[in-house]
Amino acid sequence: MTTDQLISEIKKKKSFLCVGLDVDLDKIPEFLLKEEDPIFSFNKAIIDATHQFAVAYKPNTAFYEAYGLKGWKSLEKTINYLNENYPEIFTIADAKRGDIGNTSSRYAKAFFEDLGFDSITVAPYMGKDSIEPFLAFENNHTILLALTSNEGAFDFQTQKVGNQELYKNVLETSKNWKNSQNLMYVVGATKAEYFAEIRIIIPNSFLLVPGVGAQGGNLNDVCKYGMNEDVGLLINSSRGIIYASKGKNFAEAAALEAEKLQIEMKTILDGIR
Secondary structure, three states: OOHHHHHHHHHOOOOOEEEOOOOOOOOOHHHHHOOHHHHHHHHHHHHHHOOOOEEEOOOOOOHHHHHHHHHHHHHHHHHHHHOOOOOOOOOEEEEEEEOOOOHHHHHHHHHHHHHOOOOEEEOOOOOOOHHHHHHHOOOEEEEEEEEOOOOHHHHHHEEEEEEHHHHHHHHHHOOOOHHEEEEEEEOHHHHHHHHHHHHOOOOOOOEEEOOOOOOOOOOOHHHHOOOOOOOOOEEEEEHHHHOOOOOHHHHHHHHHHHHHHHHHHHHHHHHHO
């Protein structure tokens, strides 16, 4: 999917919501455990109930890999279902990959060609040659971890290297990589005060923003400092939507939570027109 197609979908739905599909069998409704593939059954119901409010879905691959081959099959069925039934939806493999060049090439082929994801999250620690193999895929996006929402982000990301914080160095350096136009960045909502400075460095890039809702991030603050003229934000919510209920009505409850966020987003977008 191209950036223009994503922007078009955001304008059409008046939403920049990304739903995180982080499926834990201990948390899904108990009656689904009788299904042949409870993970896919859960995902399918969530997707069908929330797709009109969301522009992106983000399965965190760890939640699938934890269940071995069965979990990987569930992930494959989920991405196939999205691509076949909702091709206008932007898909993110939250895999946080990143390794030497030939290994990164294999990761890129696995997620972009075999599974058919539009994008993947990657870690920048190993530098240019670990990221450019992902960027070589023309209509796919590489989402670089820049400033994350976890407590440990302060261990390295905000520490100064010379006169500049490390995360700013990552942002500046990444702009010079080949096909850097295919880059997006992860910036946590719990660090909303950093968005203004981030936008000085990367004014036009899309930011994937976890941490709104359950982790305490504020949507209005993120939009105030992080939105650009193309919106430029994908706000992710996982637990707050997909685990809104453990009853038979879990999908309807998820839809209600997704709609609440979409309404907030529409209000923000209407307010800046």
